[in-house]
Amino acid sequence: MKRTEATIHDIARALNISASTVSRALKDNPLISAATREKIRKTAEEMGYRPNVVASSLRTKRSNMIGIIVPYINRHFFSSVVSGVEEVAYKAGFAVTISQSNDSYQKEVQLARALYDSRVDGVIVSFAMDTHNFRHLSMFAESRIPLVFFDRITDEIDANRIVVDDFSGGRTATEHLIAQGCRNIAHVSGPLHLQIYDNRLKGYLAALSEAGLQPPPGGILHNRLTRADGEEAIRQLLTLKPLPDAIFCANDTTALSIILSLRNSPYKVPDDIAVVGFSNEPFSGLITPTITTISQPGYEMGCRSAELLIAEIKGEINAMQYQTYTMPTELIIRESSVRVP
Amino acid sequence: MKRTEATIHDIARALNISASTVSRALKDNPLISAATREKIRKTAEEMGYRPNVVASSLRTKRSNMIGIIVPYINRHFFSSVVSGVEEVAYKAGFAVTISQSNDSYQKEVQLARALYDSRVDGVIVSFAMDTHNFRHLSMFAESRIPLVFFDRITDEIDANRIVVDDFSGGRTATEHLIAQGCRNIAHVSGPLHLQIYDNRLKGYLAALSEAGLQPPPGGILHNRLTRADGEEAIRQLLTLKPLPDAIFCANDTTALSIILSLRNSPYKVPDDIAVVGFSNEPFSGLITPTITTISQPGYEMGCRSAELLIAEIKGEINAMQYQTYTMPTELIIRESSVRVP
């Protein structure tokens, strides 16, 4: 039936008035008298009028769309962030388009370009592990398209940033291990060009030094923190002498992997080797032993990112006010680290 | 520097030709001579020209955007589907906007409307648990906007549908339990207006009846399959006499919840009560005992959904060819169900 969508011109014609009046009336412009406004609203309703956001977008140069780039959509932390972003954006009248870099710099560049081309009003990004330079994002800055970074951030582009307090997380985790009587604490870390891993490492070192301890020689490893990396890491760590009595992992995946590997070894977790992870992935509370970890409020980070981005889009925040927002972490003590003396 | 974006008119002016020629040249229209085409491409490049997809969209009425509505973005199955959708869509030049209904019919209606208004070229949907009627989606059908349903589908709207073979999954799971010597198999199911749960139930019943067995009286429960629902379910099932010797759960979450609850009971899994879940969530291979389950290829379902949707958008598929595509499931045998005689 409905051959085509009704436009403001159709409404105008039906009422024998001009399209501009219709346009204004529908946006509650006070220039239009209450009477005509009501009349217009009524016919619009009757005709099933729906504003064409594409046309509006073309004219106003605002798409009411925000883009988000994450390494992997189906990773719990990231999907939680996306969930928070969607929730806030939806309430503010913005749509969210997602894209995943698969941790590839190449793809990230293309995705950024695609978002740019589609005229999103703002972008939320967490970098790929491969990403070392940020030229692909500078076009947003140049075009004054607001940008918010979360989790994997950079100093090279000026923007609002949202992270958890990785330093304090790393320190708290390590302090906890020290409190359990561990003295020889190894660390499995990620690539250091990502600040989050650098900060977790620094927190770990700070805790050690405050306790008068040293990292065991060869006890700090760097990899991409996958399951396989975890297996390789524990293999290496088991060759150290003396054996580490604890391992602080920069994420839960490697902690998991290490715990699983140790099941096939003479060493018991936590009694021989205590393990702490980072992120509080859903599985970490389920595996035996449950994994002590640092919780990271993904959903809240997503909400915050979206709030900041939208505030900047609306002009309520400007470049002078850029900050790095640090969200609190929480040490979640579970079985993998608790030693009963 | 870059005051405004270059348009085809800028290119036309620079070369002293018409905008239409530029437009055609940039789309490799053979009407334009190779020479001018090359010249145009070169200046476009130099001027940093980027096509304005919004303008194009307005004119062509295609947004190159597909929408997806899922109950929860940060649920592993759904985020995997979304990941697959994004991957395929991206390669085909489509952007993906996501929205989550939080299992609320109300919100789903609003999301559908928003997607409709934003002129998406197609929509992929998995319903909210609350959704019993589908009027909010009929506008897509009426406007000839392709629709694909996955997982939680309906017969009431004609469209391509993607599901896993829930019936056979339910049957296989149950047969497996029977093969383990279980004779008194309970079932925790979801709301039956969702076909997936209905089919899993039917598969379960079929397996029982083929083996000459009956479901235990009071041994089939219906709930929303949350952690809390699982706890309530096992509480109820433990009051049955005789006690069930196995429970087939319609998802892994309830299976998990039941296994955790049974830890505080005299009953051992699998020896006293064997448990099988459904979906192969990441945690199900990690918990002790690991959970036997039916794997559901979320990522692949997402890919397939996107492929079908895009094919229909491009007109390669039409309404005559709508089908329900059933993807295979796989029984993943783990500890929670295996009894050593």
Place this chain on the structure above:
DNA sequence: TTTGTTTATGCAATCGATTGCATCAACAAA
């Protein structure tokens, strides 16, 4: 009555790309 001020509405250009319909040049066939 004239002038000035509000209030309400319309005109027409604009956003940038697309496309049906000319038009025109070049060349071939007659």
Place this chain on the structure above:
DNA sequence: TTTGTTGATGCAATCGATTGCATAAACAAA
């Protein structure tokens, strides 16, 4: 030379909403 054909390009309208700048009507002040 004339006619026909092919190939290449331009014109101008269009998509639907927005908005600066008139304009008109109504009313108040002088």
